[in-house]
Amino acid sequence: MPAALRGLVPVLIAIAVLAVLQVLVGSSPFFVYLASIVGVNVVLAVSLNIVNGMTGQFSIGHAGFMAVGAYTAGKLSLLIKDLAISGLPGVVSDQVQFVGTLLAGGIAAAVCGFVVGLPSLRLRGDYLAIVTLGFGEIIRVIVQNLDLFGRALGLSGVPQTSSLFAVWFCVFLVTLVARRIVGSTHGRSLWAIREDEVAAEAMGVNTTGYKVRAFVISSFFAGVAGGLFAHFVPIINPGSFTFVKSIEVVVMVVAGGLGSTTGAIVAAVFLTLLPEALRTLFLQVGGLDTGASLAQKVDQIRMPVYGILLVILMLVRPQGLFGTREIWDLLPRWLPGTRRGLR
Amino acid sequence: MISDFAQHLINGVAAGTIYALVALGYTMVYGVLKLINFAHGDVMMVGTFLGYGVAQRLGPERQSTLWGVLLVFLAAMLGCAVLGFLIERFAYRPLRDKPRLTALITAIGISFTLSYGFQLDFGPLPGAAPRAFPEIIIPAEWLVIGDRAVVIWNWQVISLAIAIALMLMLQGLVYRTRFGRAMRAVSFDHRTAALMGIPVDRIIALTFMLGSALAAGAGILYAIKDTAIQPLMGLYVGLKAFVAAVIGGIGNVPGAVVGGLLLGLVEEFVVGYSSSSWRDAVAFGFLILVLLVRPGGLFGRVAAEKV
Amino acid sequence: MRFALAAVLTSCALALVGCEKKTSAPPPAPGGGPAAAPSSGGTPGIAGDTILIGEVGSLTGSEATFGISTRNGIELALREINAAGGVKGKKVDVRVYDDQSKPEEAANAATRLINQDQVLLILGEVASTNSIAMANKAQPAKVPMISNASTNPKVTEIGDYIFRVCFIDPFQGYVMAKFAHENLKFNRVAVLKDLASDYSQGLADVFKRKFTEMGGKVVGEETYAKGSTDFRSQLTAIKRLQPEGIYIPGYYTDIGVIARQARELGVNAKLMGGDGWDSAKLFELGGSAVEGNYFSNHYSPDDPNPRIQKFIADYKAAFGSVPDALAALGYDAAKVAADAMNRAPSLDRGAIRNAIAATRNFPGVTGTITLDEKRNATKPAVVLEVGKGKTRYVATIAP
Secondary structure, three states: OHHHHHHHHHHHHHHHHHHHHHHOOOOOOOHHHHHHHHHHHHHHHHHHHHHHOOOOOOOOHHHHHHHHHHHHHHHHHHHHOOOOOOOOOOOHHHHHHHHHHHHHHHHHHHHHHHHHHHOOOOOHHHHHHHHHHHHHHHHHHHHHHHHHHOOOOHHHHHOOOOHHHHHHHHHHHHHHHHHHOOOHHHHHHHHHHHHHHHHHHHHOHHHHHHHOOOOOOOOHHHHHHHHHOOOOOOOHHHHHHHHHHHHHHHHHHHOOOOHHHHHHHHHHHHHHHHHHHHHHHHHHOOHHHHHHHHHHHHHHHHHHHHHHHHHHHHHHHHOOOOOOHHHHHHOOOOOOOOOOOOO | HHHHHHHHHHHHHHHHHHHHHHHHHHHHHHHHHHOOOHHHHHHHHHHHHHHHHHHHHHHHHOOOOOOHHHHHHHHHHHHHHHHHHHHHHHHHHHHHHOOOOHHHHHHHHHHHHHHHHOOOOOOOOOOOOOOOOOOOOOOEEEEOOOOOOOOEEHHHHHHHHHHHHEEEEEEEEHHHHHHHHHHHHHHHHHHHHOOOOHHHHHHHHHHHHHHHHHHHHHHHHHHHOEEEEOHHHHHHHHHHHHHHHHHOOOOHHHHHHHHHHHHHHHHEEEEEEEEHHHHHHHHHHHHHHHHHHOOOOOOOOOOOOOO | OHEEEEEEEEHHHHHHHHHHHHHHHOOOOOOEEEEOOOOOOOOOEEEEEEEEEEEOOOOOOHHHHHHHHHHHHOOOOOHHHHOOOOOOOEEEEEEEOOOOOOOOHHHHHHHHHHHHHOOOOEOOOOOOOHHHHHHHHOOOOOEEEEEEEEOOOHHHOOOEEEEEEOOOOHHHHHHHHHHHHHHHHOOEEEEEEEEEOHEEEHHHHHHHHHHHHOOEEEEEEEEEEOOOOOOOOHHHHHHOOOOOOOEEEOOOOHHHHHHHHHHHOOOOEEEEEEEOOOHHHHHHHHHHHOOOEEEOOOOOOOOOOHHHHHHHHHHHHOOOOOOOOOHHHHHHHHHHHHHHHOOOOOOOOOHHHHHHHHOEEEEEEEEEEEEOOOEEEOOOEEEEOOOOOOOEEEEEEEE
8 A cells, every 4th residue: 555545544544433433422412522621631732742742841831822723713613604615515514614713723823833932942941831821821811802802701602513523533633643743753853852952952953943843733733622622612711721721731741641642642531531520429429418519529629639639640650651652552563554663 | 190100119119029029939949949839829828828817816906016917927937938848848859850840740739739728618728718818017107298199108118128128138148148158059050069068958948948938928918918818819929920030030039039029010010001901911021021132031141051 | 551550540530421421311302492301211300309400600710709609599598498398399409510610611510410410400600601601501402590690691692591680781880870970970980890800891881881871971991800919000090080989890809909909099089889899708808998989789788678687697697607799699599490490380491491481579689580581680779888897778770
């Protein structure tokens, strides 16, 4: 099979699997909603892993790029809500518009990534952290001031055209991109920068160029995640894109293992589902009466316990769940495309 | 008008000294540990609540005497020094050789535990509702200019005096004592400092305790100035103070003071003379401006990395 | 080994969430009209002799004080209802979820209440953004929702299953504009609004418009962000404009401090606000600086009406503090819901929805509640003056 076509096989398999999944569970609103939230977090974690994990940088403003993507895609969708592409059936036209807005959101976020990344990636690592943090805050203030984006109330009325298929296809895409990066010469350069930036520069790696590139790719996917978010949450406002959200994504990446895409995915899924699972647990265990107030107390204790768990996790297993390993390292040799040796 | 300008100046300096005191803690810890202690603002919050508790216990008459005020400050500062010691000993020391992102996550974990933990209302925990810090300095007008065009209050003067005293004490400590010299040595290169016989662990622990005590002092001054205290206050002030520390050049002690004062003044004047809706963006905008012109911060050095 | 651990963790998390999916009834078939939703295995919201309703609130995060007040009000109401025999002989129980002040969590909680817990109706939320998020899930699923304190008109516009028991911004903004112009005879007013709060922005916009229409002049507008504690630069800027009054439609958490700093800076203008001021904390945070100012509210605590006094006394006994507007509204929302459930011919969502819509002259603690055709509560507002540790009734302004 020619190499180009061989690359498409995973995509086709993914489409098939997701389509089946969509048909099976698509009519259960809670499951779809939860799966969408999980999916968005996975995209955020995997994309942040490209910068924080593979390139070893210190970006803690991911929610800012998510916000850019969400508002761009959402506003665009709102504007073209009453238009349709002639010649296509309604649903297909909606989905095409949806994809278009996602791309627009991603590109807008990527542009922001470039603008933020280029000057700051020349600075020392810790400074990138604070600049990305500041960027997130500035976006929040801008949105709060503009009627265009709904100010404090938020942007509502965005057509909710997202679906389980759409979100998880994006998850698949970002994982594919991450995996392809890791296995390529680009990835090797990024890894060199992560391990020892000075040595990499001495070896002829254009560190700034690669860092900015990684940053832009990561921001693009954060924007796409934001765009997806805007299309299944009925109203979006700056409160969903705070610095706390950025930290949550950073935690997912670090808990999973800095540099491990699989780790990012597992950590994102686990950490997003954990509060829901705890709620269920306490409701089942406690029954109706005590369960309700217990579940409520659990909701209140959630954040402090999360904090303590973070500290314990870092003390006990600082390299995260997976370290730098990937699940595909365990695949049998005879599967096509499996690499052995250096990543 | 001159009176507006003067009033804005007073406001800016008052806010700036608080930022400066908290920024000092950030910068000292960064200097010795190269760690951004995200939990610093929350340590300040704990100090404020400790002071609140002590003042409540003393009651309205005793809390406003000289001894009462001293007790409130001391209790808060000592309590936070202990807290700082515990945090450093159990959460940061084990991670000293690990990548800094790991320690950052730990700091974030502690920050969340403290701030959201204090929002719970079981037992001694205060709960989310804001409270009024008791008036440990009975307000009286100190200076009135014109027909109340500019008013300076006694507690503003006292707060400024206390802040300056604390900063001078710190200055003396860092530049004129053996401990200070040891601290600076550790911040240059902790391995060499260890070789020179400096007990690095102890110095770091003491630095932490000092920074936390300063934060507690700042917290009490903040509570005197703005009255309302609530568990999430540390997050907001901490972030601004951190920005101030970076503006001054993180790791640089005088830089933190200058950064704090500058930030307080810039925020005050920008908000006062142009639109107030962009206030939160001002701090970061100013930071980015400074970093573009001087990448190491105002007083920082961009050290070339030697291999 | 590590992969196995990860797999185990993930599947545990999935299983815990997925478990309940199997035990719940399939979602109601989309159908027209207010007909009941068909389901297999029991009517939604009723298990044996207990009725289950849902509540979403911000129990953590920056809005925690508001969510907790609301929860307390609802809890008190349910205790009273159950003590008096419940609704149609059945006990009413509430399932409360925290939304951390985020709209996506509010939508999540609403979806969970509707599909997993199968509640009969939902109470909440305070912030209009979160209510809109919830309403977008409740309306298509035809689950009645009563917001206790969301004031943006858009909330009830989402559909005929969404109600509220409080004023909407256009009315409350008008109330203070009228009071400032006609009672206080002000002609020059400045506005200080909370940029992070849609409630504050909404009230400020309406106030400015109405006050100008009545012939007054809004001399300036400044903003602050909820959570900040230093308002001196904005107040100094306002002082320069020499207004007679300042309209500050914010929450008591900030108002107390704003009042203090205003007096400290020598700003003598009278301060005015909305029902967000109503809380016992206002006196604690504001000290003597808040005295002599005015705000619009749903009810007056020194109203001798025994119903109101009993509510205040019971709340104090149960929670140790005087109720604020949010608690009172939460209480009324729960009582309106119970009243509708009693009046409804059958305990299904459609019938209850119709009963809620038919609420007329319901005796609530926040006023006599009648729901109009837009499903908003029409009731007069009172203007209170802040005194020493308590408020004093000044005027009533009708819609």
